[in-house]
Amino acid sequence: MSDKEVVVNGLSEDQAWQELKFPELLNSDAVREIHATIEKEWDFLQRSACQTAAGRALWKHAIHDPLADVLAGETYLRNLHEKIKKDILNNARETSGVILAVRTLWFDSRLEDALNSIDGRQAQVVLLGAGMDTRAYRLSCLKDSDVFEVDFPQVLDVKTTILQAAKDSSNDCQHIMSKAKSLTRVAADIRESDWLEKLEIAGYLPQKNTVWILEGILYYLTQSHAMQVLRILANKCALTHTVLLADFMNKPSTTLSNSAFQFYSDWPDQLLPSIGFNHVKLSQIGDPDAHFGLLNDPLNLFNKLRSLPRSLQTNPDDGTPCCRLYLVEASGSPDQNASNNGPITQT
Structure with a gap:
């Protein structure tokens, strides 16, 4: 076996990418029409939800998600498959x-750990920009958790419609049944001032322990909108045990994709304690807890970046931008005093 042919969950990469197969449901007129509407009417931020689903679908040897391909749609599956x-x-x-x-698996593992902790048992889980x-x-x-998915109304409507079509067409509905105690979709734009009010109307309890998930969303916001959201969540630490799971881009990363990305933080492990979180742990792609057996080449981009000081904006070897993605877990509780419990930081 070559160095390139890495075995993950019993499948080599070559075997995993060999053939692109679509589920029958993607060929149905109703679902094809839905995805055609996405292509015509959704903006870059909204379409990123389908791109993320395509990643889960095509990395199925690492992530078990039977619904990912039908949510991604043929266009995004084909595009990513060609790149792979x-x-x-x-x-x-x-x-x-x-x-x-890696990002998906990191959020999965950190969420599970948070919910298995003493403070996390039966906690609410809120996904902002759920896509x-x-x-x-x-x-x-999530079996003991009330889960809330917050996103644009058109995104949630399309998602609900596709999932219902999957349920109607399947003889085995097991993978289309929610495993959470409850699942509530909340139509709201987190860039607006009323999203928290809409969340509370839908059943979110401000005094109840909560895990907030912001995966692949912060860097699409403006600096002011992103900080507004983060401050709202940080303020929750004074009310109840609060966990934030989020990914942050550094400044060089915002130069990608024709400047579609806006918000950045080169030092989120300093930013979050400054607004009210007591404990922060930061990882980079390729770190021991952000690897999952998927980054085995020691000379890959992520390992090279990890060997360079985070303060560097450009690689001294080749002058390329040091584009980093930080995976960050932050938490706080009313009974924790920030002056006595400084941030726990891993770089």
């Missing part, structure tokens, strides 16, 4: 979609 095939052909050191796979997220259907650790 090209990477395999060129013996690339990192394969397209690996960031999405095509399927954690409520995938993760049994």
Whole structure:
């Protein structure tokens, strides 16, 4: 077996990417029409939900998500599959979609740990910018949790319609049943001032322990909108045990994708304690807790970045921007005094 042919969950990468197969439901007129509407009417931020689902679908040897392909749609599945095939052909050191796979698995593992902790038992879970997220259907650790998915009304409507079509067409509905204690979708724009009020009307309890998930959303917001959301969540630490799971881009990363990304933080492990979180743990893609056996080439981009000081904006070896993605877990509680319990930081 070559160095490139990594075995994950019993499948080599070459085997995993060999053939692109679509579920029958994607060929139905109703679902094809829905995805055609997404292509015509959704903006870059909304369509990113389908791109993320495509990553989960095509990295299925690492992530078990039977609903991902039908939520992603044919366009995004084909686009990512073509990139993956090209990477395999060129013996690339990192394969397209690996960031999405590692990010998904990191959020899954951190969420499970948070819910299994003493403070996390029966906690609420709120996904801001939920998109095509399927954690409520995938993760049994949510069995005692009330889950809230917050996103644009059109995104949630499309998601609900596709999932209902999947349920109607399937003989085995097991993977289409929510594993959470309850699942509530809340139509709201977190850039507006009323999203928290809408969340409370839907049943969110401000005094109840809560895990907040912000996956792949902060960097699409403006600096002011992102900080407004983060401050709202930090203020919850004074009310109840609060856990934040989020990913942050550094400044060089915002130069990607034609400046679609706006908010950045080079030092989120300093930013979050400054607004009210007591404990912060930061990881980079490729760290021991953000690896999952998917980044085995020691010379891949992520391992090279981890060997450089975080203060560097450009790589001294080749002058390329040091584009980093930080995976951050932060928490706080009313009984914790920030002056006595400083941030716990891992770099």
